[in-house]
Amino acid sequence: MNRVDVHNNAFDGFVIAGMEAHAALVLRQEDPELAYKCLLAAREDYQSAQAVWRAHGIRRPARSEHTLSASQSLHDAAAAVACARLFEATGEDVYRKEGVGWLDRMLNCQDGGETGTGLSGFFYRDERKRTIVHFCHQSREHLFAQALAQGLRVFGNEERWRDALQAYGGYLKALRGYTAPYGMVPAGLFSYDELEDEETFGLLHPYLHFEEEKKNYAQQLQNGVQLPNGYAVRCFPVWFSFRGNSAVAQSMAKSAALAGSALGDEELTQIGREQIYWMLGKNPFGQSMIYGEGRRFTPLYTALLGETVGEMAVGVQTQNNEDVPYWPMGNVATYREVWISAAAHFLRLAAELY
Numbered sequence: 057m058n059r060v061d062v063h064n065n066a067f068d069g070f071v072i073a074g075m076e077a078h079a080a081l082v083l084r085q086e087d088p089e090l091a092y093k094c095l096l097a098a099r100e101d102y103q104s105a106q107a108v109w110r111a112h113g114i115r116r117p118a119r120s121e122h123t124l125s126a127s128q129s130l131h132d133a134a135a136a137v138a139c140a141r142l143f144e145a146t147g148e149d150v151y152r153k154e155g156v157g158w159l160d161r162m163l164n165c166q167d168g169g170e171t172g173t174g175l176s177g178f179f180y181r182d183e184r185k186r187t188i189v190h191f192c193h194q195s196r197e198h199l200f201a202q203a204l205a206q207g208l209r210v211f212g213n214e215e216r217w218r219d220a221l222q223a224y225g226g227y228l229k230a231l232r233g234y235t236a237p238y239g240m241v242p243a244g245l246f247s248y249d250e251l252e253d254e255e256t257f258g259l260l261h262p263y264l265h266f267e268e269e270k271k272n273y274a275q276q277l278q279n280g281v282q283l284p285n286g287y288a289v290r291c292f293p294v295w296f297s298f299r300g301n302s303a304v305a306q307s308m309a310k311s312a313a314l315a316g317s318a319l320g321d322e323e324l325t326q327i328g329r330e331q332i333y334w335m336l337g338k339n340p341f342g343q344s345m346i347y348g349e350g351r352r353f354t355p356l357y358t359a360l361l362g363e364t365v366g367e368m369a370v371g372v373q374t375q376n377n378e379d380v381p382y383w384p385m386g387n388v389a390t391y392r393e394v395w396i397s398a399a400a401h402f403l404r405l406a407a408e409l410y
Contacts, residue, residue: 065115067126069105070134071196073098077141095145102138106154109135116259122194125259127181129165129189132158133199140206152211159207162200163220173283175230175245177223187256188245192293193300193370193390194397195307198314198404200224205318218319225315225324228308232327234281235291238339239330240372240381241308243293243301246277248286250294264296272296275377292374292381300370300391302345306331306401313408328409335368335402341383345369346402354385357392368398 076098083091108115114131117124126134139155142148164183169176179200181187191197204221208214231242250256251274254266261269273294280288292301313328315321330338336350337343344350348365356369373391375382383391 061117063115063117064104064108065117065123065126066105066109066112067114067123067131067134069101069108070131070138073102073105074134074138074141076101077138077145080145081141098138098142098145102135102142105135105138124262125191125256126196127165127189128183129162129179129181130196130199132162132165133203134196136162136203137199137206140203140210144210155207156211159203159211159217162203163216166220166223168223171245171247171287172285173245173287175227175283175287175289177220177225177227178245179224181256187250187253188247190244190246190260190293191304191307192260192295193298193303195304195401197304197307198310201311201314205314208318221315221318225312225319225321228312228315228327229323231289234289238334239327240291240301240334240339241305241312241327241331242289242291243304244290244308245283246280246288246290246294248274248277248288251277261296269296272377276379279377279379291379292372295374298390299373300393301373302335302368302371302398303395303401305334305371306398306405310401310405310408313405317408325409328405332402332406332409339372340381341372343383345371345398355387355392356394357387357389358394361394364394366399367394368402369393370395370398 076094080091080095080098114128136155136158139151139158143151143155165180167176167178170185179189181189201224204217207217231244234242251270257266276294277288280290282288293304309328309331312324316325316328335345342352344353345368347353347356347363347367355363356367370390370393372381372383
């Protein structure tokens with residue numbers, strides 16, 4: 057008998073409620089009955105997620121999966137997105153009030169220049185501001201910008217939300233220079249204090265042993281661009297067994313595109329476009345990461361289906377502990393593996409830009 061793990065955590069509920077509310081808005085004219093059902097599901101899922109949050113706070117999945125590392129700040133962002141869409145769909149003030157509350161909690165987790173590195177505007181895992189939010193394989197970085205952009209559009213043009221989005225956009229602009237002339241968005245700022253944070257390591261890298269990988273973690277930080285006060289910028293994530301940055305870079309590019317649209321900032325919008333170009337071949341290898349699109353695309357690792365036009369690779373990796381692009385020809389997982397998350401991020405980014 058096969059065992060199936062079932063879990064019920066607030067983060068999944070908030071994300072799903074936001075998707076269902078968005079579907080209700082999109083389908084309202086075309087299919088009113090389906091839109092009604094989507095909105096009903098969104099209400100129920102948001103209420104259920106809120107109940108789980110109040111009872112348990114962050115509730116980790118029973119076994120490791122890709123929402124395991126979701127931070128408090130990311131819960132806040134996902135809930136704020138859900139509330140904005142529910143308020144837009146229903147006009148009910150309860151969603152506006154709760155959405156504002158989630159947004160303000162999220163802002164308590166935003167850096168205001170505390171590192172002394174000249175980089176600011178990014179988000180920490182919680183209001184203690186000890187650990188910066190990172191992703192190493194899948195990514196939901198865009199939820200921060202999405203929450204702020206939707207808050208400005210739906211809840212009102214609040215100065216604090218605009219300032220927060222501009223600060224985050226400034227962070228993305230500052231990172232851009234580390235990979236020029238290519239448009240790949242760097243993974244971001246890292247702290248050497250992370251070398252002592254075994255708890256967060258276990259959430260981001262669940263199948264590895266902290267003490268065994270600590271030396272590799274340190275080497276990866278040392279191979280980044282060194283900044284004052286014990287910080288470094290990495291172009292690629294700190295990672296071990298799961299490598300490939302299509303989702304990570306595209307999620308950050310989606311952040312830039314969202315901020316660019318909300319603020320009317322062409323420089324941020326161009327950061328988003330450049331990531332599209334990277335995927336299509338404007339990269340050091342001159343190869344498209346999308347099978348059947350662009351030029352010089354190569355076979356990708358598909359275990360069952362065979363090559364499929366439009367499939368996308370998990371993405372460019374690094375060799376060992378380096379911080380430079382590495383794209384070997386061996387057609388194996390994970391970097392050449394076909395994952396739907398890479399394609400979903402590409403479509404999400406393209407939808408914002410075009």
